[in-house]
Amino acid sequence: MRRLTEIHKVQELVFKLKTPDAKASEVVILSPNTMMSEVRSILKRNKIAAAPIVADKKVLGIISVNDYINWLIAGREDCCVEKCMSLNVKFLYDDEPLTDAIKSFERYGFYEFPIINRKNGNFAGIITRRDVIMGLLRALEIDYHEIEISSYSGRTFFHDMAADHTELMLKFSVEGKNIQHGGDIASKLKKNLHHLGLHPDTIRKTVIATYEAEMNLIIYGGCGTVEVLMDADVIHIEVRDEGPGIPDIQKVLQPGYSTAPDWVRELGFGAGMGFTNMQNCSDTLDIISKVGKGTIVKIRISLDPEKSIK
Amino acid sequence: MKLSEIVEKLGLKIRTGGGKLDREVSRGYASDLMSDVIAHSMKNDIWVTIQIHLNIVAVASMKELSCIVLINGKEPEKETLEKAEAEGIPILVSDLPAFELIGRLYQLGISGKKNGQEENT
Numbered sequence: 001m002r003r004l005t006e007i008h009k010v011q012e013l014v015f016k017l018k019t020p021d022a023k024a025s026e027v028v029i030l031s032p033n034t035m036m037s038e039v040r041s042i043l044k045r046n047k048i049a050a051a052p053i054v055a056d057k058k059v060l061g062i063i064s065v066n067d068y069i070n071w072l073i074a075g076r077e078d079c080c081v082e083k084c085m086s087l088n089v090k091f092l093y094d095d096e097p098l099t100d101a102i103k104s105f106e107r108y109g110f111y112e113f114p115i116i117n118r119k120n121g122n123f124a125g126i127i128t129r130r131d132v133i134m135g136l137l138r139a140l141e142i143d144y145h146e147i148e149i150s151s152y153s154g155r156t157f158f159h160d161m162a163a164d165h166t167e168l169m170l171k172f173s174v175e176g177k178n179i180q181h182g183g184d185i186a187s188k189l190k191k192n193l194h195h196l197g198l199h200p201d202t203i204r205k206t207v208i209a210t211y212e213a214e215m216n217l218i219i220y221g222g223c224g225t226v227e228v229l230m231d232a233d234v235i236h237i238e239v240r241d242e243g244p245g246i247p248d249i250q251k252v253l254q255p256g257y258s259t260a261p262d263w264v265r266e267l268g269f270g271a272g273m274g275f276t277n278m279q280n281c282s283d284t285l286d287i288i289s290k291v292g293k294g295t296i297v298k299i300r301i302s303l304d305p306e307k308s309i310k
Numbered sequence: 311m312k313l314s315e316i317v318e319k320l321g322l323k324i325r326t327g328g329g330k331l332d333r334e335v336s337r338g339y340a341s342d343l344m345s346d347v348i349a350h351s352m353k354n355d356i357w358v359t360i361q362i363h364l365n366i367v368a369v370a371s372m373k374e375l376s377c378i379v380l381i382n383g384k385e386p387e388k389e390t391l392e393k394a395e396a397e398g399i400p401i402l403v404s405d406l407p408a409f410e411l412i413g414r415l416y417q418l419g420i421s422g423k424k425n426g427q428e429e430n431t
């Protein structure tokens with residue numbers, strides 16, 4: 001599929017680009033009074049197979065290796081190129097797309113064509129087979145560069161930042177005991193982490209731990225904040241609320257223990273598995289709580305070196 | 311077995327994710343407690359539940375479950391439908407009660423065993 005789209009891209013470009021977009025940057029032209037004896041060294045030095053003869057911005061003719069050989073075989077004495085050049089010059093107009101240039105190369109077998117301005121007939125440059133290829137490659141490169149920028153995935157975010165240490169902080173806030181929106185933060189976080197190109201295992205652990213903490217925050221705390229701070233090696237999740245606080249932290253860590261109110265139990269919460277799931281997904285879990293003041297849950301998930309972000 | 315075959319054989323009604331029924335399934339999990347599902351379900355599981363609120367989609371998406379099957383003809387809430395469609399999670403509805411539905415799934419070869427599969431907690 002990828003190859004197909006690349007081919008389509010090139011096809012599009014051959015029609016979009018005009019001959020001047022690809023024309024040679026260095027142009028070798030001869031004046032009518034250049035001597036035939038000079039032709040060989042000029043062509044050889046510039047690694048070209050032919051050169052147009054131009055005077056007053058008009059192309060008078062073209063002299064090719066073939067013309068030079070014919071002149072040698074004829075054994076004629078040295079003269080101006082004007083007398084040996086081909087007069088029937090095949091050229092391209094400056095408003096023709098590259099596809100016309102490619103067709104002409106195929107049709108005539110020449111290695112280069114002069115480009116002529118269609119309006120005033122003036123000489124406007126030269127295009128060779130090599131120029132066509134280079135012009136297309138240049139255009140593709142610009143295209144790919146644009147694609148690269150537009151599809152920047154963040155996969156190398158930490159690597160791309162020029163700093164001794166890079167951290168990324170994602171902050172979310174929760175207002176009110178709206179259980180319908182439970183999981184929104186975890187869901188947003190999942191997309192963000194995916195965007196950063198984290199390993200699926202890391203994403204799963206982080207999202208589950210955040211989800212459980214987020215639900216606790218909604219059910220018990222009412223309002224508060226979820227902060228996720230990460231660098232290339234570790235993710236810290238900190239969930240704060242100003243709720244009633246936890247009187248006995250050891251108890252809430254026991255699987256199956258729950259103080260969930262009836263209204264959330266009916267919805268399938270209060271299984272007493274929240275902190276167990278957080279523990280299972282993290283390296284460390286710290287709970288700091290004061291009754292009547294609120295609770296802070298700190299979760300640390302270190303990234304496996306193989307699973308860390310570059 | 312393909313999810314689409316199960317849908318056909320058990321006469322499940324498709325509520326969302328009709329285009330996502332091409333996946334292979336071999337395992338299932340049944341529970342109405344969110345955190346229990348998070349703790350014990352595995353990737354690609356069929357999840358059988360009676361819960362119909364928005365959070366089932368969050369849980370299914372988080373655990374990458376293959377679908378949610380609602381029992382006793384329970385219909386998902388409107389917000390649940392919208393979120394499931396957005397997240398690409400199939401929600402299927404069966405008129406059967408849980409025990410009967412799970413029994414029929416088992417007959418079709420869907421088990422609840424962990425099967426040496428890597429646990430997805």
